[in-house]
Amino acid sequence: MISLIIRRLFYLVIVLVIITFLTYVVFFAGNPNDLAARFAGRDAGTAEIRDAAIRLGLNHGFWYQYWHYLDGLLHGNFGLDFQNAVPINSELARAIPVTASLVLGAVVLWLLIGIPIGIMSATHPRTLRDRGGTVFALTFLSMPPFVLGLMFLLVFYFYLTQAGITWFPAAGYVAPSQSIGQWADHLILPWLSLALVQAAVYTRLIRGSLLDVLGEDYIRTARAKGLSRRTVVFKHGVRAALTPVITQLGIDVGTLLAGAFVIERVFGLTGLGQLALNAIGNDDLPVVAAVVVLAAVFIVVMNTIVDILYAVLDPRVRLT
Amino acid sequence: MSTSTQGDLAVDATDAQVLLEVDDVVKHFPVRSGALIDRTHAQVRAVDGVSFSLKVGETLGLVGESGCGKSTLARLITALHPVTSGHVRFRGQDITALNRRQMRPIRKSVQMVFQDPYGSLNPRRRVGSILSDPFSVHEKMSRAEVKRQVQELMARVGLSPEHFNRFPSEFSGGQRQRIGIARALALRPDLIVCDEPVSALDVSIQAQIINLLEDLQDEFMLTYVFIAHDLSVVRHVSDRIAVMYLGKLVETGPVEEIYSNSRHPYTASLLSAVPVADQAFRTARRERVILTGDVPSPVNPPSGCRFHPRCPKAQAICATEEPPLEHKTGDPIGHLTACHFPVNPGETLANASRDAVPAPEAAVGATEGVDQ
Amino acid sequence: MSLLRAAVELEVIEEQNPDAKGTEQAYEGRTPWRLAWGRLKKDRVAMVSLGFIVLLFLVAIFAPLLTALIGHGPNTQYTTSGLSLSGIPVAPGHNGFLLGTDDQGRDVLSRIIYGSRISLEVGVGATAVALVLGLVMGLVSGYYGGWIDSILARFMDILLSFPILLFAIAIVARFGPSLDLLIFVIAMFSWPYIGRLVRGQVIALREREFVEAARALGSSDLRIMFIEIAPNLIALAVIYATLLIPINIVTEATLSFLGLGVLPPTASWGNMIAEAQTGDLFTVAWWFLVFPCVALVLTTLAFNLLGDGLRDALDPRHGRSNITPTKRVKRSARSSGREKDNSEGKRA
Numbered sequence A: 001m002i003s004l005i006i007r008r009l010f011y012l013v014i015v016l017v018i019i020t021f022l023t024y025v026v027f028f029a030g031n032p033n034d035l036a037a038r039f040a041g042r043d044a045g046t047a048e049i050r051d052a053a054i055r056l057g058l059n060h061g062f063w064y065q066y067w068h069y070l071d072g073l074l075h076g077n078f079g080l081d082f083q084n085a086v087p088i089n090s091e092l093a094r095a096i097p098v099t100a101s102l103v104l105g106a107v108v109l110w111l112l113i114g115i116p117i118g119i120m121s122a123t124h125p126r127t128l129r130d131r132g133g134t135v136f137a138l139t140f141l142s143m144p145p146f147v148l149g150l151m152f153l154l155v156f157y158f159y160l161t162q163a164g165i166t167w168f169p170a171a172g173y174v175a176p177s178q179s180i181g182q183w184a185d186h187l188i189l190p191w192l193s194l195a196l197v198q199a200a201v202y203t204r205l206i207r208g209s210l211l212d213v214l215g216e217d218y219i220r221t222a223r224a225k226g227l228s229r230r231t232v233v234f235k236h237g238v239r240a241a242l243t244p245v246i247t248q249l250g251i252d253v254g255t256l257l258a259g260a261f262v263i264e265r266v267f268g269l270t271g272l273g274q275l276a277l278n279a280i281g282n283d284d285l286p287v288v289a290a291v292v293v294l295a296a297v298f299i300v301v302m303n304t305i306v307d308i309l310y311a312v313l314d315p316r317v318r319l320t
Numbered sequence B: 001m002s003t004s005t006q007g008d009l010a011v012d013a014t015d016a017q018v019l020l021e022v023d024d025v026v027k028h029f030p031v032r033s034g035a036l037i038d039r040t041h042a043q044v045r046a047v048d049g050v051s052f053s054l055k056v057g058e059t060l061g062l063v064g065e066s067g068c069g070k071s072t073l074a075r076l077i078t079a080l081h082p083v084t085s086g087h088v089r090f091r092g093q094d095i096t097a098l099n100r101r102q103m104r105p106i107r108k109s110v111q112m113v114f115q116d117p118y119g120s121l122n123p124r125r126r127v128g129s130i131l132s133d134p135f136s137v138h139e140k141m142s143r144a145e146v147k148r149q150v151q152e153l154m155a156r157v158g159l160s161p162e163h164f165n166r167f168p169s170e171f172s173g174g175q176r177q178r179i180g181i182a183r184a185l186a187l188r189p190d191l192i193v194c195d196e197p198v199s200a201l202d203v204s205i206q207a208q209i210i211n212l213l214e215d216l217q218d219e220f221m222l223t224y225v226f227i228a229h230d231l232s233v234v235r236h237v238s239d240r241i242a243v244m245y246l247g248k249l250v251e252t253g254p255v256e257e258i259y260s261n262s263r264h265p266y267t268a269s270l271l272s273a274v275p276v277a278d279q280a281f282r283t284a285r286r287e288r289v290i291l292t293g294d295v296p297s298p299v300n301p302p303s304g305c306r307f308h309p310r311c312p313k314a315q316a317i318c319a320t321e322e323p324p325l326e327h328k329t330g331d332p333i334g335h336l337t338a339c340h341f342p343v344n345p346g347e348t349l350a351n352a353s354r355d356a357v358p359a360p361e362a363a364v365g366a367t368e369g370v371d372q
Numbered sequence C: 001m002s003l004l005r006a007a008v009e010l011e012v013i014e015e016q017n018p019d020a021k022g023t024e025q026a027y028e029g030r031t032p033w034r035l036a037w038g039r040l041k042k043d044r045v046a047m048v049s050l051g052f053i054v055l056l057f058l059v060a061i062f063a064p065l066l067t068a069l070i071g072h073g074p075n076t077q078y079t080t081s082g083l084s085l086s087g088i089p090v091a092p093g094h095n096g097f098l099l100g101t102d103d104q105g106r107d108v109l110s111r112i113i114y115g116s117r118i119s120l121e122v123g124v125g126a127t128a129v130a131l132v133l134g135l136v137m138g139l140v141s142g143y144y145g146g147w148i149d150s151i152l153a154r155f156m157d158i159l160l161s162f163p164i165l166l167f168a169i170a171i172v173a174r175f176g177p178s179l180d181l182l183i184f185v186i187a188m189f190s191w192p193y194i195g196r197l198v199r200g201q202v203i204a205l206r207e208r209e210f211v212e213a214a215r216a217l218g219s220s221d222l223r224i225m226f227i228e229i230a231p232n233l234i235a236l237a238v239i240y241a242t243l244l245i246p247i248n249i250v251t252e253a254t255l256s257f258l259g260l261g262v263l264p265p266t267a268s269w270g271n272m273i274a275e276a277q278t279g280d281l282f283t284v285a286w287w288f289l290v291f292p293c294v295a296l297v298l299t300t301l302a303f304n305l306l307g308d309g310l311r312d313a314l315d316p317r318h319g320r321s322n323i324t325p326t327k328r329v330k331r332s333a334r335s336s337g338r339e340k341d342n343s344e345g346k347r348a
């Protein structure tokens, strides 16, 4: 168990080094004048560009620059942005809570929707309820989240508001410290847009794995011992059926984050995705790089955690 | 064991016509099944020291129950698996030491007909294409020439040449095995290893395929290793028989010797299981001896003689000392048996258990000990 | 995205013996493809989807002809007939605009027709590249095994755990958006879907007797990989390419929506949707948002349903199902566990 964790962590470090290196190469390697010109602005002269190159440290060798960049990252310092020469850290600090709220709420929501429907489908296979679950899954599986979000905006925000029902605000983000109610209210449509598509996947996942588990001998034995159906399904069945859910969650971290970035654009939320997209518009490479590295690190770390969690839950993995 | 086989080899080595020598070959597969930590230590001892030799034009019938290592031995002879130890010599050349490129000319001379006529033909390729492989790989021929050769080949094994554009799924089992035979035959090999070529076929078709193989042998001077899991099939085609049990040869000899004068209790019990159709060999002494218990696992074979837990004649020494494959007094030259207590002519094996084993409980106990 | 993500975990498709062993009967015309087509023809949902997709291809190919028939070019701004006096887009069915106009007075129908070109170009183009890459890498990884496989399989896993959007953001930030770059990015980061499936299949196929037979003949590794094994991957490739196309179409639409893909004025469904959203224009003219969305969703659905039907037709062992995601996700559950076990075992 310990050796597995150590192996995973070692692997994590290697992947992180590769990620930062690749990010650095994609964003900053190449012609220093090109970079310096971007930093100096559109109508800068050659002298200004040369100044900029020195300020950015572009006169040093590649490895020195990379090391410098890595050193900054290790100290949690993403450097200055090109646009306003302000610390990227403070921009990230403003954006992270928005994205985090979006992602966390969506995960909770999709599990709250997906798991019960999946359990219902599995405990009543081939009934009307099961069919209902299937139709639900099929409907949302072919729907890209941003399309769903826009449809929500159109129907729930626009048409309802037109009809005089102002349940949902259109856009924006309210920090939970200001008002929890407002925070949730502003996020409910983004959460739903992100969650429904994934909930559809999880419905099918739970249904399948629970049907498998319920068919196994020990469940039948438990039933035969006189335990109630409810107890058996929830105490034994669901617990076992959740293992694949955790695996899938690990796989879906990246999808989720990408979905969140897109949904931010749909609902005008100023999270990490918006930060990066705006920075692309402004040719502000370090900001984009910061978001990409942050997202990548998050994905890799989450995958590692899920792997370890999986090993804890599944003793077969632990033994190897 | 090796001493006696060396004697056997010495006899054959003087003969210039020896085509194949199998010398103490061993094949162990590492077991990678369980999640147990010591899993790397376990090994399937699929073939565990087998020796024999084969002359040009001869047919060796290799017989044994399912899982005893026949297919593995076949793959060692055709160099599809590397050996764990031992040597396989073809025309005196040790093919276990050859690399891929050096192996190429030998591939033309040693071919194999596979056990499963369904699995051995690529389901996504047309038969004409499958049969042109040998020519594409080894010969430089024009397309038209290849096609002519393929159609000739198809005709020779009894298929309609105009069917060369069909997929394997469009043929019956027997026809597919003919395709497999045609492929093996294409490059006019010297040795063909036939791995249970008929066991997946209907009984009515088996004879046709065996007749085809015999005709081809006469026509092309082929040498066969003919594998089967029961003795009735190989009798018609073989010159010599080798009986295999759990990775080892237990008895080998000329075909009539084995059928009329089998010395190993395992051979005797296999013979007693031969269907009634083979009346000639169901002599009075061959009461049906039913082998009790399953074949033990090749991962952990029984000590001493591997057959002892199931043997009606087993005694204490059988569990401790492994009997060498050797010539038994009174047998003709070339009849070798690996048994401490060979069956005597006229002995009724069905009664042997009562005669030879004083305490039946001991035998039962031994069986249980191995099953665990 | 999730559909194929789940499908990546799918177990290997095994070749079927249509009859029991030893059946002494020959079946003329029982070729693998003819059988599959026979099964597909009976699948009404799949056939309707196929019809829709064929139609979509025709529309894309004959886009100039169609828009000429309609009389409205995709980028022409009909400032008099296409916009009301106050500059509001014309509603569907008015002034000869079947699906209305957008904020610049352009014909939404013509733009959707031209948008289908982009969608199919990127969807099919990127999938084709991904397919070739995935087949080759999966073949090499699965066939050779050992350390080559460990590295390639790990590499594919890592690529799969990152969303394409992240790569697109990074690459577009540096090089600027363009159609070619879009196809490149999508292809480069979607091949592991195919690669992993192919690898699994190859690992099973290389143990088959017909591969041994080829080796017994002295066939080279290359020959075995591409002449023996590859033809057996076609069914798998057809199925999962059909499922990857809609994913790539959605990726294109998403990236174009974010301004990372096809740039206006070239019409793509994604940037049409983005334009409809700018300044909440869709609140005045819903058609300008809804119709490209409908085109996108219908296309995705059609490819998914066809892919599902193809799997049933080419892989009859799993029997008929009328439910797209069920089996796929269900099996993903079991085999993802198994995958983990295997990779664990190998690394240990």
Ligand SMILES: Nc1ncnc2c1ncn2[C@@H]1O[C@H](COP(=O)(O)OP(=O)(O)OP(=O)(O)O)[C@@H](O)[C@H]1O
Pocket: B029, B030, B044, B045, B046, B064, B065, B066, B067, B068, B069, B070, B071, B072, B073, B115, B229, B298
């Ligand atoms: N590639 C392999 N890896 C591990 N074990 C193997 C392998 N091939 C064969 N074995 C094992 O070696 C033993 C002998 O198998 P083999 O196929 O040679 O038997 P056989 O006599 O041909 O049986 P059958 O009559 O069923 O064909 C079996 O226990 C089998 O499980």
Ligand SMILES: [Mg+2]
Pocket: B070, B071, B072, B115, B195, B196
């Ligand atoms: Mg065999």
